[in-house]
Each structure stands twice: as C-alpha cells, then as structure tokens.
Amino acid sequence: MKNILIDYLVALRAIVVFTVLTGLAYPLAMTGLAQALFPQAANGSLVGPAGQPVGSELVAQKFTAPKYFWPRPSASDYGAVPSGASNQGFTSAKLAAAVEERRATLGPNTPADLLYASGSGLDPHISPEAAEYQVARVAEARQLPPEVVRHLVANATEGPQLGFLGQARVNVLLLNRALDALK
Amino acid sequence: MFALDILQAALFAAALILLTPPLGLYMARVLEGRWRFLAPVETAIYRLCGIRELREMSWKQYAGALIAFNVIGLAVLLAILMGQGFLPLNPQNLPGIKFFLALNTAISFVTNTNWQAYSGEAAMSYFSQMAGLTVQNFVSPAVGVAVMLGLIRGFVRRTGTTVGNFWADLVRTVLYVLLPLAILFSIVLAGQGVVQSLSGYVTATTMEGAQQSIPMGPAASQIAIKQLGTNGGGFFGVNSAHPFENPTPLTNFLELLAIFLIPAALTYTFGLIVGDSRQGWALFGAMFVLFLAGFAASWWAESQPNPVTHVPINMEGKEQRLGVMNSVLWSTVTTDASNGSVNSMHDSLSPIAGMVAMLNMKLGEVIYGGVGAGMYGMLMYVLLTVFIAGLMVGRTPEYLGKKIEAREVRLAVIALFVPSGLILVGAAIASSIPAGLTSLANAGPHGLSEILYAFASALGNNGSAFAGLTVDTPFYNLMLGAGMLIGRFIVIIPALMIAGSMVRKTAAPPSPGTFPTNTPLFAALLVSVILIVSALFFLPALTLGPISEHMVMLQGRTF
DSSP states (O other): OHHHHHHHHHHHHHHHHHIIIIIIIHHHHHHHHHHHHOHHHHTTOEESSTTSOOEETTSOOOOOSTTSOOOOOOTTTTOOTTOOOOOOOTTOHHHHHHHHHHHHHHOTTOOHHHHSOOSSSOOOEEOHHHHHHHHHHHHHHHTOOHHHHHHHHHHHEEOSBTTTBSOOEEEHHHHHHHHHHOO | OHHHHHHHHHHHHHHHHHHHHHHHHHHHHHHTTSOOTTHHHHHHHHHHHTOOTTOOOOHHHHHHHHHHHHHHHHHHHHHHHHTGGGSSSOTTOOOOOOHHHHHHHHHHHHTTOOOOSSOHHHHOOHHIIIIIIIHHHHHHHHHHHHHHHHHHHHHHOSSOSOOOOHHHHHHHIIIIIIHHHHHHHHHHHHHHTOOBOOSOOEEEEOTTSOEEEEOOOBHHHHHHHHHHTTOOOOSSTTGGGSTTTSOSHHHHHHHHHHHHHHHHHHHHHHHHHTTOHHHHHHHHHHHHHHHHHHHHHHHHHHTSOOTTTOOSSOOTTOOTTTHHHHHHHHHHHHHHTTOOOOSSOGGGSOHHHHHHHHHHHHTTSTTTTSTTHHHHHHHHHHHHHHHHHHHHHTSOOEETTEEOOHHHHHHHHHHHHHHHHHHHHHHHHHTTSHHHHTTOSSOTHHHHHHHHHHHHHHHTTOOOOOTTSOOOSHHHHHHHHHHHHHHHHHHHHHHHHHHHHHHTSOOOOOOTTOOOSSSHHHHHHHHHHHHHHHHHHHHHHHIIIIIHHHHHHHTTOOO
C-alpha cells in the first residue's frame, strides 16, 4: 500500500516537472527563437501593411469578382476558425452534385483542383492549369491583354520545392495583389 | 510528374533506411544509460521527482509505476482542459472544455492516440495546447519506449526477476531522444511558415473587403513533437492539411520522415540491445514490405479517375502544394505508425486507399507503429510466429535463446486479438443504434466505413479519422474513449507480463533445430502471419464497407 502511494507521489511530481520542462520551457523557448529568427514566418506570413493585414500568404481568402483569380472551393467558405473539408466520399451524392454545380458555373474541362474542395478549406494555391483556365476571364474584366495577365501568373507560379518536392502551384492572394498593383 | 512522384517516394524510403542505424545506435546508448552527456539535468529531474533511478523493478512494480503515471497524467490534463477558462495564455477567451469531450481528449492524449473530437483553433487555449497536450505528446511515446525496454530486458537478461526502472526509462527517452529532436524540428518548421506565436488571432480585411480571422498560436513546437512522438493530434482541426501546420512540400517531406523516424530506428536499437543487429533488420524488413505494399495499393487506387464525377485527378480533400502521391504516402505512413495526423481528408479517399489506411490500423499498428508501441506490438506477432513455426517443425519454440511457452503465447494472443474483436463489437453496436447512426456524414457502404474506421483508430491508438463522422457526442466520446484505454493497456499489460515471465527463464545456446529469427525467411513468415490472421478477422467487415463501396462506385452509383 505504501509503495503504491509512493508511485502516485512520484507520478505527480514527474508530471509537474515534465509540464515545466516540455509544456512551458520548451514551447516558450521555441517561441523566442522563432520570433527572433523568422518573425514573418512565425507570425502567420501576413500580407499587407503592418497592423492592417489583408490576409496571410498561406491562407486562402474568398474571391468572387471576375477581375480576380478564384481559389479552390472551400467547405468552410474560407472561414479559418475553424476551417474544414467536405469529408464526402467517392460515392457521395452530395459530392457529385457539388462538382456538377461547379462545372455549370466554371464551364467544361475545368481543372480538377477547381472542381474539388481542398483538405484544409484554406488551400492558398491553385494549379498552373487552373490559373491558365481563368486568364481569359480576368483579362476581359480588367480590359488587359491576356499576355499581361499570363505574365503575372508566370511570376506567381512556384515549381516543385528544391526542384522535386510537391507540385507546381500559383499563390492566389499574391497573384491578385500583383494584378491590383498594375497601373 | 510521375517521375517526380517516384523520386520523392524513393528519397523518403532511402532517408528512412539511412537514418535508422545512426539514430538506432544513439538510442541504444542513451536508453541503456551508457551515454549520459546530460547527467546533471537527468539527475536533477530524478531528485525533483523523488525517483530512485537505480532501483530495479519487477514487472508488477514497473506496471504499477506506469499506471500511476498515466492516472495522474489523465487527471491533470482533464483539469487543465476543463479549467482553461480560468488559466493564462487564453487570448481568445475560450471557455473550459465540457466534461465528455475533455475526458475523451485526455484519454486520447495520454494513450498516444490523439484522436480529436474538437478543432484546436476553435476550442483550445494556448495553455491547454502547451502545458496540457504538448506534455502528453512527450511523455506518452516515452511510456511506449519504456514498455518496449522492459520487454526487451525480459529476453536479454540472463538471470534475475526485474525488468528495469520505469522512471529512468521515461526520463531518458524524453531528455535524450524526444526533446533534442523536437527542438531541431520546431526551428525548421517555424522557418518554413508554421506559426509560433503567443499573440491573439489576427483579423484581416480581405481584398474584397470581408473580415477574416486568422488563427495563431505556438504551433511549431507542438507539431514537431506531434510527428516525432507518433502522436498526431493537430494544433488545428484539419491537422497537417492546414497551411499553418504543413506549409510547404519540404515540411511535408520532413513531417512524414519524422513520423517513421523513431519507430524505424528502434528496430535497430532492439537489434543492438539483443546483441544481433540482424534481429532488428528482420523486423525492419517485414515492416518495410508491409508499408510498401499498402502504399502501392493506395497510390494505384487513388490514381484512378472517380467514375461517378468523371474528374481525372482526385483532389477532393487534398492540397494543391502536396498532390495525390504525397497524400496517399501520408495516409499510409500515418496509419502504419500509430500517428494519426492527416494531410488530406481520409473520408474523401478512394474506397481502396481508405481501406488500406483502415487495415493498417487493424493490423495493430506494427508497421513501424507507435514510438515503442510498434516494437512491443510487433514482438507479440513475433511470438505468435515462432509458436506457429515451432508447431510446423515439431519443436518447442524459442526466441532470442529463451523458450516460448503456453503462457507467453496466450498473452500475445490476448494483446493481438482482444483489440481486433472490440473494433468489430464497437462498430456493430454503433451501426445498429440511432446514437451511432445519426453521426454519419456519408450514406451507403461509406457510412459503415466511417464507423469501422473510428473504432479501428481508437482501439489501435491511431487517432486519424474519417472526419465526416460527428464524434463530439456523449455516445462516441465515451465509446471511443473506452476503446482507446482498452486498446492501449490490453497490449501494455500482457507485454509487461511476458517480460516478467521471460526474465526468469534461463537462456539456452541455439541448437541445429532452432528456427533462426534473423533471416529474410523469418521476416517473410512474420508478414504472412500478420496478413493471414488479420485478414481472417476483418475481411467480412471490409467486404461490407470499402469493398462494396468500390464495386458500386465502378457502376457509378451514389448515395
């Protein structure tokens, strides 16, 4: 009985020690380091004037105007607290209907990433094909030659990281900011 | 595109194989207490906690200390979650977590499951994430390593009745293995764009003039240990699909590697401690084959166009920066290891890829598996395999020089098959009563898959989900909470009992009739045993769920 009691006392002290070490000292030290080394990245990669951000480079926001490129569909309607996905499976009637609706709006041969909602609901990127698919609409809405828009898309396109990791992608928020900056 | 995908997968496998020996060697040295370069800190922790680190424990004392540590850990975490409204570091003024959800979450993190019936950004204060969840992210894998060490000592100790000191094993794992790796990894993650900040959420005015609230928090430090400790509980609700948890393809690659890193290296650690590194490589090989088979099947299935929507690339629930291959590589790795984080929504995977994820968990999380837990789980299958091999050649089975007898085989069978049975029982109950069925997000066979997946995840201590299922209900919080507890301890206790009975046995030198366990032949036999016994168990249920769904999908049916 006494030994069992000792176990529980040691356990309680161990939880306190581990809480101080791994639950407070570790995350606070990492916060200090990250804030010193990478303030932009550690604070959400915000875009826009300090104190009045227009969003985060890493978080999709809603665009519906024809003059902007549109991001991938979001099951949480681009809300970030919390964000979410459709969680519909391959044989879901709801998913099939959603895809049909998007096809009806966007037209035939729409690239897959514009027909399917992202996993996070906040995917900041579209595929280069999805960007190209929207060039004509954006150019027309802005009364710009398509080549000008296409040039901005090319500037906003990232290849696979380090040349081989992940997929090519276009950051929608940065691209739309570049469009608005054209004068 | 295909060539790049192959290259990424090959690099992942190569990095895993290359890192296994050095990390395995390092862990063997520090866990055996031979390299003690942090001795002053280690000793200080022992004194602060009142640990007598040199005291040897019987398996009962070892298990007693482990249970005490988990009971206290559970109580403290429950109190933090329910009381977060009164605690500091809560810039969003989030209220305390309600009892059923708090209980489910506390069990989930203490048992290394990290099942989440909440979204972190909407429910958890920074204090809860740091001082509550992160702490268990460190100590729950360390408990797994401790059980593994106890079991290995049962095999390698030549005389005696004791299996080591639980507290010393726990402290050394955190101090020498988990903490240094987590510090390194946090910095890399934060540099790539994972948030690490204590300020409140930021409100942005979007380019079209709407308000968007952008969550913040000390995420990088938690995500580093979430992957390294095969925990898997996300800082944010959508886990590693969230751009703040997994912002770039590089973080994706490193997080994937971090999931397998320690469990894979522990096979080498095991080989070193038992004095024959080929014993470790045989287990590594069996795990690698099962991993590769699951990955290949998932990737093939996910690359077929959906015959219902006729969209050529299956991007529902996936992220553009990652793509299909990286999503199924992750869904395989996270369910092989008992990690459970996701970078795509498993509920939206093709029926066969979803089935592979489910089956990986049902095998008992032994394909590298959880930190420590994968090794002791695999050793249960090893005992069963040497027993079956012994039956075939008509000799008393032995492993690492010690005879395996009825008691050990019985205990291994309990550890392997009680969780499997309870997955089916739990799923059967949930799919026959309204409390289970009203939570479904998908109809038809996929609905059954959602339920099966939830119980496989809980009993296997995985934590990933077919997340459409609404699980924050009293029914699922309690059923799955109980499942996680049983799934954890129905393996730990028999493993320690086996350690206790093995340590008393005297070792005999190998004879010509001994079936060698350090060969590719043994690894192949082990793989067959794993597949045959689990396939028999789950084939009927899988036929009703994912296999049916695959068939009706080919006919273009929807539900």
